[in-house]
Every structure is written in structure tokens, then in C-alpha cells.
Amino acid sequence: MDFLSKKARGITPYTAGEQLRGKTYVKLNTNENPYPPSPRVMETLARMNPDDLRRYPRPDAGRLREALAAREGVSPENIFCGNGSDEVLALSFPAFFDGDGAGACFADITYSFYEVFAAFFGVPVKIVPLMPDFTLALDAMLAADCQGYYIANPNAPTGIGIARAEMERFVASVPDRIVIADEAYMDFFGESLAPLTKKYANLLVIKTFSKSYSLAGMRCGYAVGDSALIAGLMRMKDCFNSYPVDAVAEAACVAAVQDEDYHARTVKSIVSERSRVRAELLNMGFTVPESKANFLFAGRASRSGEEIYQRLKDAGVLVRFWDKPVLRDFVRITVGTPAENDALLAQLHQILS
């Protein structure tokens, strides 16, 4: 007797990057921030009030909503907070897409969770291949019959970013379709569409604390958009989990948002390392699209992606590899501290020599 549903038996879940314990790797495989969270976050955690743990948290993470509204220049009713931006993305499928509708449109090479969510929520998909230079085929996406779009900007795993003006033209040209901009890496680019959510009722921007704020372990993400879109996400949340942001995460994220100086400094150092590492990879003969994120997509050198991944792993450096068409020629490398990046580059020199 198999007790699993047809869905549970048939679906292919998302595969997260390896989180190996024991051996100490130079861990450049899951786009975590190499710097610790703001010291203010750690002070806030140490000072947690036991009552905040004894009681249920605010169902809408109200204090965090207010802090984020201030950061994004919108009102609290334009902010939705969830248990990681993955959860916000998940809830967006039932909130904005019908099972018998024209479907969700996204690129063939992008965050692979979109396809998993679509299957899980029974939403049809329209998949549009990237251009040969890995840029998004925005015209082909416009031409696709669909109910809305998922656009990771900067895109994963290529790191390529689309400027705000170009994204605005896209959003403006599809007023009757929702555009969901997944801005998980936007702080490393600085072209967020969040301010445009006041102008476009069809635009939802989704961000996370996992990357630029060094809080992947806290599991917190949020959406910015018109209050009608936010209300739709709230409805879905309250059909599933009333309290997705726990009291600890809410307090930590408020403290992180309020330390804008620290955030800016760590982002700046990652951005500067990104260009140094990319220049070195290009020198070694790798093809590396210009990245606007905290990682580099490097490949097509004299070794396959898999060989580079495996030999780096043997040498104690973890990067991400996918055994899929196009992707298998590349590895995705998170930008680490200068010392971590030096360790990576030294190993790559050895592997290629």
C-alpha cells in the first residue's frame, strides 16, 4: 500500500545546494553572504523578551512591515512578509495564477523553484529560452500567451541584470498581466523596481533577507506591491500558515533593516570582490557573463563544469554545478571574502594548469 498522493509521488522537488557538515569547506555554493549579520541583529537576539517567545507573533509581522515600508518608500499595506522569499514566491502562484488560465511565463534558465511551485499549485507554464548570450528574450516573453511573468533580476544562475528603465518598459506594456520581479540579488545591482510599484498595479517585487542581509538562517522574505496584490498574498497566507514570520526573525530583520550603514558596507565589499574575481576568471579563459549579483557564472574553459566542481570539492572549495544542458558547461561561484576568493582562484589555477 502506497499512502502517498499522486502529487507526492509524481512531483520533482527543488534541489537545494549542498550544506555539508564536518569538513570545513570554503563554501561558495549557495550564495550566502560571507559576512556575519549586523552586530545590531546579534544584540537584538541576545535581548529577546521571553514574552515574545511565549506568545504568538504578529500574524502580519507588523513591526517589520513598518520598517520595510520606510526602507522601500511605501506604506505598510504595500508590504507582505513571509518565511523566506521562497514562501512568498510559493504563495504568489495560487494568489495570481489560475489552474485553467494561460499560465506563468518565465525563462528556461532561471531560478528552478518557479517550475516546482507551478507543478505543486497546478499552474501551467510557458517557458521561453534565453538568448544565446544568456540575456532574457523579453520580446518573446511579451508575445507568449500567459497570465503573468516571473523574472529573476538579476537572473540566477547567470547573474545578468536588467536595468530599471528596460524593466519598466516591460511592465508598462503588459498592464493586464502581473509581473513578479524576484529581486533576491537586487541589492548587489541597485536597480530595484520597488519604487515603481506605486505606479504599476501589475508589479510585485519580491526580496529576501537571505543574501545581502546575511540572514539566510532566519528565513525571511517580503513582497512590495499595490495593496490589492498584498491583500491577495495575505489571503493565501491565512489559508496555509497564519504566522510565517516568527518573533525572533521579525526582531532580527527589523534590526538588520535599521543598520543601513552596515548593509551598504558589506554589499560594497562583495561588489568590489565580484569584479576582481571576474577579471581573474576571464584571464584564465573562462566565459563569465557580467554579474550584478553576489555570484559568478563561469565556464567553457578547458574543463567541463563537472570536472571543475569535483576537483574544487576535492580541494575543499564548494561551488554549484547542474548536470543540465547549457548549465553543465559552467559552475556558479558565490563571491566570498577576499581570502575565500583567493583560495578559490589558487585552486582554479592548479586545475587549469
Ligand SMILES: *Cc1c(COP(=O)(O)O)cnc(C)c1O
Ligand atoms: C536565494 C533565492 C531566493 C530565495 O531565498 P529565500 O532564502 O527563500 O529568501 C529567491 N529567488 C532567488 C532567485 C534566489 O536565488
